[in-house]
Amino acid sequence: MTRKCGFIAVVGAPNAGKSTLVNALVGQKVAITSAKAQTTRTRLMGIAIEGEAQIVLIDTPGIFTPARRLDRAMVAAAWSGAEDADAILLTVDAKKGIDAKVSTILDALKDRKEPLLLALNKVDISKKEPLLVLAQQINERAPFREIHFISAETGDGVPELKSALAAMLPEGDWHYPEDEVSDVSERLLSAEITREQIYRQLHAELPYDSTVETEKFTSRRDGSVEIHQQILVARDTQRAIVLGKGGARIRAIGSAAREEIGKQLGRKCHLFLHVKVKADWDEDRSVYRDMGLDWVD
Numbered sequence: 001m002t003r004k005c006g007f008i009a010v011v012g013a014p015n016a017g018k019s020t021l022v023n024a025l026v027g028q029k030v031a032i033t034s035a036k037a038q039t040t041r042t043r044l045m046g047i048a049i050e051g052e053a054q055i056v057l058i059d060t061p062g063i064f065t066p067a068r069r070l071d072r073a074m075v076a077a078a079w080s081g082a083e084d085a086d087a088i089l090l091t092v093d094a095k096k097g098i099d100a101k102v103s104t105i106l107d108a109l110k111d112r113k114e115p116l117l118l119a120l121n122k123v124d125i126s127k128k129e130p131l132l133v134l135a136q137q138i139n140e141r142a143p144f145r146e147i148h149f150i151s152a153e154t155g156d157g158v159p160e161l162k163s164a165l166a167a168m169l170p171e172g173d174w175h176y177p178e179d180e181v182s183d184v185s186e187r188l189l190s191a192e193i194t195r196e197q198i199y200r201q202l203h204a205e206l207p208y209d210s211t212v213e214t215e216k217f218t219s220r221r222d223g224s225v226e227i228h229q230q231i232l233v234a235r236d237t238q239r240a241i242v243l244g245k246g247g248a249r250i251r252a253i254g255s256a257a258r259e260e261i262g263k264q265l266g267r268k269c270h271l272f273l274h275v276k277v278k279a280d281w282d283e284d285r286s287v288y289r290d291m292g293l294d295w296v297d
C-alpha cells in the first residue's frame with residue numbers, strides 16, 4: 001500500500017479540548033495541556049499513525065479575539081502556521097457553542113483554501129438535539145468538508161475522525177521514521193517543557209528570544225532517560241538572565257522541567273541544561289529541525 005504523510009493544523013478556542021484530542025488521536029500523552037506562552041511559532045503537537053498514514057498534528061497558536069488593528073495583524077501572522085497544512089481541524093466545545101472566540105476563528109477560516117474539518121467536542125456532556133443545530137450553524141459560517149461529533153475525553157468518535165484525517169493526506173514518505181515516532185515526540189516534548197519553564201519563570205525578561213535544542217536523548221539501562229539540552233539565546237545579557245544569580249535561575253528551570261518531563265514520559269529523567277549565546281540561532285537549520293519545524297528557504 002502507498003504511504004501517506006501530511007500536516008493537520010489543529011485550531012480552536014482555549015479549552016476546546018485540542019490537547020486532549022491530540023492525545024486521543026496519538027494514543028499517548030504528547031501534547032502539553034498547561035498554559036502556554038503566546039508565540040507565533042508552529043508547534044508539533046503529536047504524530048498519529050493510521051494504517052499507512054502518518055498524521056503530523058501541528059498547533060496554530062495565537063488565536064484570540066482581535067480588537068485593535070495591531071492585534072488583528074498578530075492573528076494574521078499566527079495563521080501563517082497553518083499555511084503548509086494539508087487540512088485544518090477546528091475543535092469546538094459543543095457545550096459552549098459559538099462564542100466570540102469561535103466566531104472570530106470561523107471568520108478567519110471561511111476563506112481558507114485548505115479543506116476544513118470540524119470536531120464538535122465534549123458530546124459526552126452535551127445534549128443531542130442542540131448539537132445538530134450547532135453543527136448546522138457552524139457550517140453556515142464556513143464550508144466544512146466533514147463534521148464529526150466526538151468526545152476527546154471518552155474517545156467516542158475519535159477513530160472515525162482519525163481515518164477521516166488520514167484520508168485527507170497526500171501520498172508520500174513519512175516525515176518521521178516509524179520506530180522513532182515516540183522518541184521524536186518525547187524529544188520534542190521534553191524541549192517544549194523546558195521552553196515552557198523558561199517562559200514561565202522569565203517571561204517579562206526574555207520575550208521569545210530563546211529556544212531549546214536537544215543535544216542528546218538516550219535511554220539508560222535502568223529505564224531512566226538522560227537528556228542534554230542547550231538553551232540558545234541571542235545575547236550575553238540574556239545568558240546572564242537565564243543563569244540567574246550564582247546559577248539559581250537555571251537550576252530552578254532545570255528542576256521544574258526535570259520533574260515535569262519525568263511525569264510526562266513516565267520515567268525518571270536526568271536533565272542537563274547548557275546556556276549558549278548564538279546570535280543567529282534562528283538562521284540555523286538544525287535548530288528548526290529540533291523544534292519540529294520545516295526549514296523554509
Ligand SMILES: Nc1nc2c(ncn2[C@@H]2O[C@H](COP(=O)(O)OP(=O)(O)OP(=O)(O)O)[C@@H](O)[C@H]2O)c(=O)[nH]1
Pocket residue numbers: 012013014015016017018019020021033034035121122123124125150151152153154
Ligand atoms: N467532558 C469532556 N471534557 C473534555 C473533553 N475534551 C476535553 N475536555 C476537558 O476540557 C478541558 C480543556 O481541555 P484541553 O485539551 O486542555 O483544551 P485545549 O483546547 O488544548 O486548551 P488550551 O491549551 O487552553 O488551548 C480539560 O479540562 C479537559 O479535560 C471531552 O470530550 N469531554
